Amino acid sequence: MSGTHIGKSMSLARVACVLALGWPCGSAFGLEIRDALSPRNSERAIRRQTRYIVLHTTEGPDKGSINKIRERGEAHYVVDSAGVVHRTVDRRRIAFHSGRSMWNNKTDMDLYAIGIEVVGYHNRDINEAQYRALRELLSQLQRLYRIPDQRVLSHSMVAYGAPNRWHRRPHRGRKRCGMQFARPSVRKKLGLNRRPGYDPDVRAGRLVEADPYLARMLYGPEPESVATASAGEAGNVIAPGRSAWDIARDKYNSADTLYIFPDGKRQRGNEIRRWRSMPSGTRVVPGETQRDNEEERLPTLGVDGNTASEIAGNAYNKPTTFYVFPNGRLRHGGEMNESDFKKMPTGTRVLIGYVASGAVTEKRSAFDISGPRWNHPSTYYLWPDGALKRGDEVKEGAIPVGARLFYRR
Ligand SMILES: [Zn+2]
Incomplete structure (x- = not known):
């Protein structure tokens, strides 16, 4: 100074x-x-x-x-x-x-x-x-x-x-x-x-x-x-009334979280499909470091749950829940009926609690649409070819016209 x-x-x-x-x-x-x-x-x-x-x-x-x-x-x-x-x-x-x-x-x-x-x-x-x-x-x-x-x-x-x-x-x-x-x-x-x-x-x-x-x-x-203060965390073991979520929170399905089943078998969170039938006594070992601020990958049908409501809870049929099919097709919960939900293909990714505000055009940039959220890790882009990209992965000059933008409400 x-x-x-x-x-x-x-x-x-x-x-x-x-x-x-x-x-x-x-x-x-x-x-x-x-x-x-x-x-x-x-x-x-x-x-x-x-x-x-x-x-x-x-x-x-x-x-x-x-x-x-x-x-x-x-x-x-x-x-x-x-x-x-x-x-x-x-x-x-x-x-x-x-x-x-x-x-x-x-x-x-x-x-x-x-x-x-x-x-x-x-x-x-x-x-x-x-x-x-x-x-x-x-x-x-x-x-x-x-x-x-x-x-x-x-x-x-x-x-x-x-x-x-x-x-x-x-x-x-x-x-x-x-x-x-x-x-x-x-x-x-x-x-x-x-x-x-x-x-x-x-x-x-x-x-x-x-x-x-x-x-x-x-x-x-x-x-x-x-x-x-730490007593509430004793025992990282799944039991009645103590779920994988209670122990690992949003990291429950992360590759960083290790599950050791009562029979000694080991699986990573991202390899588990049957969350409903996790046996009591399964030990949960959270990753060494908590990637605290990182947005988790988007929940996916067939991976994180087998039905829309398993993944998105009560929000599954809301217009603020978006479904991106493996072929890049986009729908929201408010425009689908029960049979649509049943026909949804495995691999569909789910955005919960989002606003869709249209596409990037020559005259309307990502910043025009979403302000400082444009490159936030919680923001997603649906490229015209069906690829989904996270806001912090995109480069400002490389967002194609026609890319649709989703940001959190
Ligand atoms: Zn933190």
Whole structure:
């Protein structure tokens, strides 16, 4: 920082540190910020509003976590285990960290929030160096954007799930990421005096509560210890009332999730077809690292379920559920009857909770249609030849005329 700031108040100087690119300025105030900008940074749209901060835990160690987050542009900052802050996406741009998310009826929180990843685990306390760094970083960002304490949220508060075979309606409880940042004692150490008192979307009936344990952790009284905090996760074994979803959440059908059956046979989540007949006693081993912010692949008929309603729950016949047949044909749930659903071919991919807003034309770009969502990983393109592409895989100049665009409501 240049000497021109000398003489201004300390608080102004601290704000300037976040603005500055280099870390020497930050380190002068006990906050070391290193530039580790993502190669995706420059292609991200500028965020129009900044009303929230969403806190995450990486669920993995320093090196792998930072590399992945940087490579994919999945957060604005990463706080490593030594308390060093890595700046991975320019705070003014959109980072992809919240996935399917909603808070107080706003969806896609990436459009409204700064994302901070903290190296660690949702059910463990962070260390003192991380407390110091995160506290300072929050204080600077909150001041800069005028974000009150109760709008500093955790990913677990804002993530929600689309309807599926286990939860027939959109539901809270898709993730426990950053759960400990709701604890009053943890917030106090971070300089946060207020927290959200309840889940506004569950209270308003927009979402149902799929994980009562998580709801207690986020909004209930402080549990006695961190050990108590992890008690709700004991036993990664399928049992009556404890499904693959309860254990692995959205990763239930991922290749990263390993299932060990009572007879010793092993299968990966992406190899399993018969979710209904998973035997009690099957052990579920979630992957080493939780690809937290990555959108899962689209659910597919014959893979994730054998009927439309098994895949999309109560949303199967809604106009916001889209079916892309293997031949590229497109239909939505609202225009199909029961016999259409029965005839739907294996391999049909399903988009749940989407808006279809027509095709890209010479005069109407993807950005014109969907704004900053155009390259979000939750956005999909149906190419004229029937290929489906994710928003973060497409290049702006290479979207063909006639490509249809789907973005999340
Ligand atoms: Zn997260």
